[in-house]
Amino acid sequence: MKKILSGAVAAIALAAVATPAAAQTSQRHYAGVIAGIPYTSTNPGGLDTFGLEVGLGLGIGTRYTAFADAPSDSETATPTVDVVFTLSGSVNKDCSFYSGNNAGARNIDFGVIGVRTGNNENVNSAFEMVGPAVADIDTLTAGCNFNNEVVITKNNALGMVNAAAGGYDTDEFQANIPYSVNASWTGVALNTVAAGTAQSLNVSTTQLTGTRQQGAWRSNMAIDIVAPAITNKGLVAGTYSGTTTLTLRAL
Structure with missing residues (x-):
């Protein structure tokens, strides 16, 4: 089973979401064949990641990663802003x-x-x-x-x-x-x-x-x-x- 696109187009969708505490992309995917049995692993952790990385070092399987990062807002976002202008002047008594x-x-x-x-x-x-x-x-x-x-x-x-x-x-x-x-x-x-x-x-x-x-x-x-x-x-x-x-x- 092929997990690497060949002769096809991989479309990468980019997005920025202007909402508080928006999740940022952190993806790690593995795929391969061991003893004739295909496997996939998505965002594994701990020892699983270690084992898969060892397999890559031995020429077993493949890996796909995607990470995105951007700094957060400098201040808490305010969807609505009210600006009050105080107008003043004076008229002399006459x-x-x-x-x-x-x-x-x-x-x-x-x-x-x-x-x-x-x-x-x-x-x-x-x-x-x-x-x-x-x-x-x-x-x-x-x-x-x-x-x-x-x-x-x-x-x-x-x-x-x-x-x-x-x-x-x-x-x-x-x-x-x-x-x-x-x-x-x-x-x-x-x-x-x-x-x-x-x-x-x-x-x-x-x-x-x-x-x-x-x-x-x-x-x-x-x-x-x-x-x-x-x-x-x-x-x-x-x-x-x-x-x-x-x-x-x-x-």
Whole structure:
């Protein structure tokens, strides 16, 4: 019986298996004929191998061996790898209010505040305001990009004051014109995540300041200033002035 291929092709299959602890090839095969009896032995061990090797030395039989070796993975293989990328950045807190292109845009001049000057006025009406003084201020751009507060502060709770009024009868005259300030816009309550709704802040004629806290917002803002007509006393002649400060402050 022939165990060595003659006139045939021996196809050697090579393979590398990418699995943990894959077995590596270690094959030893013997074949031969002793006393007319054919024999085969596959991967014998110990004394059997010794005896077969002695037989080869005496010209008995044949041998086939195949051994393969390759280094193992440098680290434990990981069939699935998750790589987490942490993204970060920052946005500065900011508040904006468009108030014109120069300081003159913020000078609100009522002009002449009319008083009753007719010589036919009743003494109880003489020198009283003819009607209210009003100002309407509107901007299309206002807001803050974080929790914030809107603050309105007058410099004097008395309103516009005549600083050079001279002398006057306090029972019949006054040298100040009280006024209210009302701001309105679209926003949300503090720490609230929701669609914006109408918001407002009012500082009455007798208040010095007012504050409203809220979440991030952007919208137009309207500011209405109203000095109601003073009808119980006359106004001392002169210049009346005052300041009102609107503050948008990120918290």
